[in-house]
Every structure is written in C-alpha cells, then in structure tokens.
Amino acid sequence: MSAPRIGEVRLPFDPADRVSAGVSFIGVIRSPWSPGDCPRNIGQARETGRGAQIDLDPDYAAGLRGLKTGQQIIVLYWMDRGQRDLIVQNPPHTDAPRGTFALRSPVRPNPISLAVVRITSLDGATIGIDAIDAFDGTPVLDIKPWLPGVDVPPGWRP
Amino acid sequence: MSAPRIGEVRLPFDPADRVSAGVSFIGVIRSPWSPGDCPRNIGQARETGRGAQIDLDPDYAAGLRGLKTGQQIIVLYWMDRGQRDLIVQNPPHTDAPRGTFALRSPVRPNPISLAVVRITSLDGATIGIDAIDAFDGTPVLDIKPWLPGVDVPPGWRP
Numbered sequence: 001m002s003a004p005r006i007g008e009v010r011l012p013f014d015p016a017d018r019v020s021a022g023v024s025f026i027g028v029i030r031s032p033w034s035p036g037d038c039p040r041n042i043g044q045a046r047e048t049g050r051g052a053q054i055d056l057d058p059d060y061a062a063g064l065r066g067l068k069t070g071q072q073i074i075v076l077y078w079m080d081r082g083q084r085d086l087i088v089q090n091p092p093h094t095d096a097p098r099g100t101f102a103l104r105s106p107v108r109p110n111p112i113s114l115a116v117v118r119i120t121s122l123d124g125a126t127i128g129i130d131a132i133d134a135f136d137g138t139p140v141l142d143i144k145p146w147l148p149g150v151d152v153p154p155g156w157r158p
Numbered sequence: 159m160s161a162p163r164i165g166e167v168r169l170p171f172d173p174a175d176r177v178s179a180g181v182s183f184i185g186v187i188r189s190p191w192s193p194g195d196c197p198r199n200i201g202q203a204r205e206t207g208r209g210a211q212i213d214l215d216p217d218y219a220a221g222l223r224g225l226k227t228g229q230q231i232i233v234l235y236w237m238d239r240g241q242r243d244l245i246v247q248n249p250p251h252t253d254a255p256r257g258t259f260a261l262r263s264p265v266r267p268n269p270i271s272l273a274v275v276r277i278t279s280l281d282g283a284t285i286g287i288d289a290i291d292a293f294d295g296t297p298v299l300d301i302k303p304w305l306p307g308v309d310v311p312p313g314w315r316p
Contacts (some may be wrong), residue, residue: 009220014181021236021295022177023268042308062167063245066260072311073259074268076234078179087221099288101231101301102224104308106159110181110299113235114272116309138180141268143259149201150262151274152310153230 007097009088010040015109016084025139027125029077031132038135040093041104042115045131051120052132054140061125063143069122074147075115077133078139079106116146159207165255167246174242184295185214185283191291195265196293198251199262203289210290212298218284221281221301229277230304233290236297237264274280274304275295 004010031052041046054075058065067073087109090097101110113134121128127143160170189210199202212233214222225231243263244290248255271292279286285301 011217013217013235017186018182019180020183021181021238022174023179023181023270024172024173024176024242025178026267042221046312059169060245060259063257063259063267065246065255065257067283074239074267074272076272080179086181087218097223099219099221099223099225101221102303106259106301106304108300109184109221110234112181112270112300114232114234114302116311118311133208142266142270145260145261146311148276148314148316152314152316153274153276153304154204156306156316158306158310158315 002158003025004086005090007088007090008086011085011087014085022077023141025078025141026060027054027140029067029132029134029136029138029140031044031134031136033135035081035135042131042133045133048131051127054127054129056125056127058125064122064127066118067122067145069119072116073119074144074146075117075140076142077113077134078141079111079113082106082111084109084111108126112141162244163248165246165248166244169243169245172243181236183236183299183301184218185298187290187292187294187296187298188213189292189294191293193239193293195280196227199293200289200291203291205225206289208289210287212285212287214285216283222280222285225277225280227277227280230274231277232302232304233273233275233298234300235271235292236299237269238297240264240269242269244268
C-alpha cells in the first residue's frame with residue numbers, strides 16, 4: 001500500500017477483513033492495458049479506439065442468450081489490485097480531497113467498478129467489446145443489459 | 159429455491175460455493191418495500207413517488223464528502239434473498255427464456271444490483287434518495303457518482 005497523500009483519510013480497519021458475503025468470478029477481461037498504462041476512465045478508453053474482450057467461464061455461456069452485437073451492456077468487474085481502506089482520497093485530477101463515494105476511483109471498500117460498453121462480437125463464451133478501462137486479467141462479476149429507461153435519470157438530456 | 163419455470167436452465171453448481179473474494183456490507187437500504195410488494199425496476203419505483211434512504215455504517219460517513227443534494231448517484235446493493243444458480247430464466251414479462259446476463263433479474267451468479275438515484279438529503283451517514291427498487295433491509299455495497307460522460311454511451315439521445 002502506498003502512503004496516503006495530503007488530506008487523505010484511512011479507515012481504522014480494512015474492509016477486506018470484514019467479509020459479509022462472497023463473490024464468484026465468472027470470467028476475465030482481456031485488454032491492452034497494464035498497471036501504469038491504463039486509461040483513467042471508460043471515456044478515455046473509448047478514445048483510444050482499442051477494443052477488448054471478456055472471456056466468460058464456459059460454465060456461464062448460456063447466460064448470454066438474448067444479447068446481441070451492437071447492444072450496450074454494463075460490465076461489473078473486480079479491481080483486485082486496489083487497497084480498500086481509503087475513505088477520503090486526493091487524486092491528482094481533483095482540486096481538494098474527496099470522499100471515496102464521490103469518486104470513481106478503484107480504491108473503495110468494495111472494489112467493484114462498472115463500465116457501459118458496446119458488444120462488438122459474440123462467439124460462444126467470448127464477448128468482444130468496444131473499450132474498457134481495466135487491466136488485462138481483471139476478474140468479471142456480472143454483465144447486464146444497459147437500459148436507458150432505467151439507467152438514465154428521468155428528464156436527463158445531453 | 160423455487161422450481162424452475164419452463165425453459166429455465168440451472169447451473170450444475172451454486173456460485174455461492176465458489177467464493178473468489180469477499181464483499182463487506184457498508185450500510186443498509188431503508189425502503190417501503192418488502193417481498194411481494196416491491197417495484198419491478200427503478201423506473202416503477204420512481205413512479206410510486208415514494209422515497210427511500212441509505213443508512214450508511216457511520217464508519218464510512220467520511221466517504222460522502224463532496225456529494226451534494228440533487229446529485230445522481232449509482233447505488234450497488236446485494237440482493238441477498240436471490241438464488242444464484244439460474245443461468246437461463248423465463249420471467250413472466252419476457253416472450254421467451256433469456257440468459258441471465260440479458261436480464262436485470264436479481265437472480266444471477268453474483269446478486270449485485272445497481273440503481274441510478276437522486277440524492278434528496280444528506281445528514282451525517284444518512285442519505286435520502288428519490289426511489290429504489292429494493293426491499294427494506296437490503297445491504298449496500300457501494301455508492302458512486304453517476305457521470306453522464308462515462309455512464310451514457312457516446313452519441314446516445316433520448
């Protein structure tokens with residue numbers, strides 16, 4: 001674990017030691033990214049134009065029935081390299097320290113990230129996607145259809 | 159566990175028995191809903207006009223710094239009553255059986271749901287929200303700011 005930056009606050013415990021329930025990894029992200037060389041968010045990942053894929057555990061392949069190429073999905077993944085006990089953070093791009101729940105940082109009590117991505121191909125248990133802001137090898141927790149009727153706040157306009 | 163409906167497919171194992179990592183509950187949802195009396199999705203929950211709240215574990219209250227009333231957030235919560243081993247489902251509202259990853263059903267290998275909701279009040283570790291489609295007592299895993307620049311697919315229009 002790195003030393004906290006100025007203004008950062010660490011919890012007096014590690015959430016990893018307070019296990020309430022277990023998650024089961026269902027697959028893995030294959031991406032061009034490694035630590036030190038990863039887009040900071042999915043927007044930056046999209047701008048690189050570099051795609052990625054999800055290698056689903058074949059046990060779960062039947063769960064993809066009904067998904068289609070071109071469709072937007074939500075991918076939940078487990079940021080397994082992040083520390084979990086920083087509750088106020090001071091990342092370089094913010095002007096002041098901010099609470100973890102006001103940030104999309106991978107450092108959080110439960111290191112679950114989500115990305116809205118487009119399916120570019122479907123082949124058995126392999127899902128091609130347009131972009132992802134995750135290291136190669138990141139474990140996947142879930143895939144859901146992105147539904148504008150529920151996932152965009154009512155009345156929101158670009 | 160209920161018997162499968164026609165066309166449903168059960169996994170030969172229970173993902174709950176294949177634990178890869180642990181989540182730690184950070185709080186609890188207080189809502190008007192109980193089993194048998196819960197909106198089917200966040201859209202329906204919004205239509206009821208009934209708000210809800212998140213009682214965060216006070217240990218994590220500092221993590222809210224920077225969030226503001228009126229802001230949209232993503233709440234990740236743990237659907238702790240759902241079975242986890244149904245990989246093709248046939249819910250009443252679909253015309254044919256569909257893979258779990260093509261559905262927003264709470265029944266999934268990792269029973270993590272997400273809702274985009276608006277903060278209506280902030281008081282210490284208590285967050286008022288405009289709506290939620292979760293039972294009273296549902297454990298919370300994470301809160302993130304909803305960011306249209308990353309959470310809405312590029313080019314999407316209502």
